[in-house]
Amino acid sequence: MEKTALAEVVEGVFKRSPSRYRGTPSEDEMNDDSRFVLYISYACPWANRTLAVVYLKGLEDQIRVSVVHPVWQRTRPEDPADTHCGWVFRDEHNDPVSTANGHGSFDCRGCVPDPLGHRCIRDLYNETYDTKFTVPVLYDSKRKIIVNNESSEIMRILNGWPVRPAGTKHIDLYPAEDRAEIDRINELTYEAINNGVYKCGFATTQSAYDRAVEELFLALDECDRILSKQRWIANTEEVSEADIRLVMTLIRFDAVYVVYFKTNVRMIKDFAHLAEYVRDVLATYPAIARSIDIGHIKTHYFCSHPLLNPYGIVPRGPEPWWDDIARPSTRAVTMGRKGVAFEIR
Numbered sequence: 001m002e003k004t005a006l007a008e009v010v011e012g013v014f015k016r017s018p019s020r021y022r023g024t025p026s027e028d029e030m031n032d033d034s035r036f037v038l039y040i041s042y043a044c045p046w047a048n049r050t051l052a053v054v055y056l057k058g059l060e061d062q063i064r065v066s067v068v069h070p071v072w073q074r075t076r077p078e079d080p081a082d083t084h085c086g087w088v089f090r091d092e093h094n095d096p097v098s099t100a101n102g103h104g105s106f107d108c109r110g111c112v113p114d115p116l117g118h119r120c121i122r123d124l125y126n127e128t129y130d131t132k133f134t135v136p137v138l139y140d141s142k143r144k145i146i147v148n149n150e151s152s153e154i155m156r157i158l159n160g161w162p163v164r165p166a167g168t169k170h171i172d173l174y175p176a177e178d179r180a181e182i183d184r185i186n187e188l189t190y191e192a193i194n195n196g197v198y199k200c201g202f203a204t205t206q207s208a209y210d211r212a213v214e215e216l217f218l219a220l221d222e223c224d225r226i227l228s229k230q231r232w233i234a235n236t237e238e239v240s241e242a243d244i245r246l247v248m249t250l251i252r253f254d255a256v257y258v259v260y261f262k263t264n265v266r267m268i269k270d271f272a273h274l275a276e277y278v279r280d281v282l283a284t285y286p287a288i289a290r291s292i293d294i295g296h297i298k299t300h301y302f303c304s305h306p307l308l309n310p311y312g313i314v315p316r317g318p319e320p321w322w323d324d325i326a327r328p329s330t331r332a333v334t335m336g337r338k339g340v341a342f343e344i345r
Contacts, residue, residue: 012205013212019150020131025140030161032142036063038154039121039137041087042110042293043070043300045194045248046151047136052244053158055287057170062161067112068121068135070300071097071104071312075122075133085304086133087121089114099303099312106299116141152186155241173241182234185242189233192219194249201261201308209262217265220274227273231280231335239285250278251292254318256301260308269321278322280329294320
C-alpha cells in the first residue's frame, strides 16, 4: 500500500523510513549522455540538494532533469478507490491545478515534464513495494529502473560524475581530506535539523513535539556557534555537501517551517550567524541560488497536506532576507576561505 510521510508516525513520533533504492551507476553508464534522468521537486529539500549539485558540477548537458508540480495531486484519478496524492508531472503551459480537495489555483511555472512520458513519480516505482513515492529519483532510462532515491547518496554520485570536457575543474563537495569532518557535521544536522523540522511538524503528541523542537534548536544553536568561527559549516576550503544539506533546511525555515511545522521558537534571521551564512552561500555560489524556488517551496508545503491546511492558503510573508545576495557578505572578509577548527559540543 502506497503511503506518504504523514503516515510515518508511531506513538506520536515521526519516524522517516529509509530509502529503498541504493544503486550506483558504473562510469561507463555515466558516460552515456542523457541516459539518466533526475526527477526533482524545487519544493523538497532532499531533492533540491541534488539539483544544486547538478548545477554546481555543470551536468545539465549530461543528465536530464524533470521538475514536478509543487502541489500534490491524485496519482490515479481514474480510480475512485485509490486516494493516493503525490508528485505529478505538468508542462509550464498546462492549466493551473487545485489542491487535492479542490481549493485554490496554482500555475505550472517552472514545471519540466518527464522526457520519458510518465504521468507521476508513482509510475516510476514498483508498486508491489510498501513504499513512499518520493523524490529525488535517479532513473536509468535504458534499463527502465530506479537506480537510487536516497538524496545523500545521489549527491555523492553526482559529485563523482565524469565532467565534460575531460579535465575540466569543478568543485569537490566531498574532498578526501575533509570527509571525517563533513560526516560529523552531517550527523549533527540530519536528525535534529533536516529531519528535525519534520519531527516537529508531523508530531501528534505534545511530548513528541516538545522533544523534537528542543533538539532542533539545540542543534541550530550549535551550528550558529560553529559558524561564528568559520565560514563553512565543515571548515572546508570551499562549500561542501554539508553546507548544501544545511542551507536547504535553513532557506525554508522562516518561509515555511516557523508557521507550518510550529518551529516558532526563533527565526533563522534572528540568529547571530545563520542568516548571513545562508546569504554567503547563495552569493558565493550562484548555482546553489539558481536551484532554489521559494514560490514552489511555499506552494507545496501549504497546499499539499489538507490535514494540516485544508483550504490551501499560502501566507504572504516573511520578507525574503535571503534574496539580498547582491550585498557582499561580511563573512568572506572576516573569515577568509577557511576558519579555525571548531569542536562540536
